[in-house]
Amino acid sequence: MAHAVVDRLPYESAPAGVRSWVERSLGSSVVSAATQQGGFSPGVAARLVTSSGRRAFVKAVGPELNPGTPQLIRNEITAMQAIGPLPQIPGLYGVYDDGDWVGILLEDISGYIPPHPWHQHDASRVLDALAELSESLDPSPWEEAPVAAERSEAFLSRWELLIADGVAVPDWAKGSEQELAELARTGLDELAKGSALVHWDLRADNLLLTEDRVVFIDWAHASLGPVWTDTVIMCADMYGAVDLPALPDEPGVDGLISAIAAGLLWGSTQPPQQNIPTMRAWQRETALVHFDWLRERLGR
Numbered sequence: 001m002a003h004a005v006v007d008r009l010p011y012e013s014a015p016a017g018v019r020s021w022v023e024r025s026l027g028s029s030v031v032s033a034a035t036q037q038g039g040f041s042p043g044v045a046a047r048l049v050t051s052s053g054r055r056a057f058v059k060a061v062g063p064e065l066n067p068g069t070p071q072l073i074r075n076e077i078t079a080m081q082a083i084g085p086l087p088q089i090p091g092l093y094g095v096y097d098d099g100d101w102v103g104i105l106l107e108d109i110s111g112y113i114p115p116h117p118w119h120q121h122d123a124s125r126v127l128d129a130l131a132e133l134s135e136s137l138d139p140s141p142w143e144e145a146p147v148a149a150e151r152s153e154a155f156l157s158r159w160e161l162l163i164a165d166g167v168a169v170p171d172w173a174k175g176s177e178q179e180l181a182e183l184a185r186t187g188l189d190e191l192a193k194g195s196a197l198v199h200w201d202l203r204a205d206n207l208l209l210t211e212d213r214v215v216f217i218d219w220a221h222a223s224l225g226p227v228w229t230d231t232v233i234m235c236a237d238m239y240g241a242v243d244l245p246a247l248p249d250e251p252g253v254d255g256l257i258s259a260i261a262a263g264l265l266w267g268s269t270q271p272p273q274q275n276i277p278t279m280r281a282w283q284r285e286t287a288l289v290h291f292d293w294l295r296e297r298l299g300r
Contacts, residue, residue: 001196005208005211007042008031008035008037008041008042008043008044008046009034009042009043009061009065010035010044010046011030011033011035011044011046011048011058012033013044014060014101014225015062015101016264017098017101018044018060018096018101018103018154021094021103022048022056022096022103023050023261024106025056025093025094025105025257026048026050026052026054026056026093026105027050027052027054028050028052028054029051030048030049030050030051031047031049031050031051032048032049033046033047033048033049034046034047035134041059041061041066041072042058042061042065042066042069042276043059043060043061043062043065043066043069044058044060044061044103045057045058045059046058047092047108048108049278051056054107054190055064055108056093056105056106056107056108057090057105057106057107057108057109057161058103058104058105058106059073059103059106060101060102060103060104060105061073061101061102061103062100062101062102063100066273066274066276067274069100070100072100072221073102073103073104073220074097074102075146075219075220075221075222076104076218076219076220076222077092077095077097077102077104078142078220079142079145079197079220080219082090082098082140082141082142082145083137083141083142083197083219084141085252086133086136087213087215088129088132088133088213088214088215088216089215089216089219090106090107090109090215090217091106091107092104092105092106092107093105093106093107103169106217107218109208109210109213109215109217110210111208111209111210111213111215112208112209113204113205113207113208113209114126114204114207114209114254115204115253116204116241117240117241117242117251118204118238118241118242119241119242120161120242120243122209123227123238123241123242123244123289124233125209125214126207126214127231127234127235127245129214129216130202130214130216130231130234131231133216134198134225134227134228134230134231135198136197137197137227138195138196138197139195139196139260140195140196140197140226141197142197142222142233145197145222145223145224145229146223146224146233147189147192147223147224147225148191148192148194148200148224148225148229149189149191149192149225150192150196151223152200152223152263153188154241155223155259155263155267156187156188156191156256156259156263157184157185157186157259157263158190158259158262158263158265158266158267159177159180159181159184159258159259159262160181160255161262161266162177162262162265162266163177165266167265167266167269168286169265169291170276170291170292170295171297172300173291173300174294176300180235180258180262180268180294181258181262183254183255183258184255184258184259184262185253186251186252187252187253187254187256187257187258187259188255188259189252189255190226190250190251190252190255190256191225191226191229191252191256193226193252194224194226194227195197195224195227196224196225196226196227196229197222197223197224198223198224198225198226198227198229198230199216199219199222199230199233200221200222200223200225200229200233201218201220201236202216202229202230202233202237203233203234204237206260209228212228226250226252228247228248228250228253229256230245230250231247232253232256232257233260235293236248236257236260236286236289236290236293239289239292239293240289240292240293252296252299254297255264257293257294258290258294259288260287260290261287261290261291261294262287263287263292264283264286264287264290265283265284265287265288267280267283267287268280268281268283268284268287
């Protein structure tokens with residue numbers, strides 16, 4: 001699977017109020033701002049250095065860039081405040097919200113995004129760190145977090161849309177659409193039973209690796225789900241490149257893979273989203289990876 005890519009707004013083009021907040025929070029003026037790639041938000045995502053030498057990472061966006069993204073950053077702020085300090089989470093320095101523009105100021109981590117295709121060493125490190133993090137977040141420290149099965153019900157119920165719209169599925173799945181739709185419904189039912197706080201959007205470009213840390217970033221979609229949820233999502237990103245561990249023997253695992261495959265494939269057929277022109281191609285590529293993995297797991 002390729003990394004997600006979008007054109008981002010340079011830090012210098014952010015509203016003056018956002019830039020003033022950053023400098024107040026950091027205690028000195030920003031002298032360097034390096035825009036970071038990866039992800040889908042069209043807003044600011046930059047590594048900063050101040051005149052005092054302090055470093056930080058800022059994300060900020062307004063509704064004119066994409067109407068839904070400010071709320072995602074608000075969700076991320078709430079999730080990170082609830083989680084609190086953990087070695088697998090960036091340090092939280094400050095937040096900004098003027099009703100339109102929303103920003104979050106974080107620890108600047110000098111790490112790297114795992115490359116595609118994945119390397120076995122990186123994959124093993126990430127899955128070990130994820131297992132530890134997932135256990136620490138069950139039960140969820142954010143009691144009022146949205147339930148993944150509810151907030152993503154429409155996305156995870158798209159087999160019916162695929163069938164109704166006649167969207168072509170991979171050859172191996174032709175004739176099995178109703179069976180795979182029922183499998184997805186089982187996945188959705190099992191997903192609703194979880195008590196852990198899950199990231200719910202894991203892929204390589206939502207990770208940073210240093211010599212001694214694996215850091216999970218971009219918690220905008222954090223939700224309640226089974227403790228195995230993020231491992232399934234992460235393994236899908238790694239599939240085909242490395243040896244994957246055995247997944248838990250849970251009835252919802254294959255159903256979740258089926259639901260995500262259909263959700264992404266149907267989404268890839270829709271018109272482009274505002275200021276996110278690369279999303280539809282990424283969705284199709286990612287959907288086909290999920291279909292390949294599901295075929296292997298089902299022995300088809």
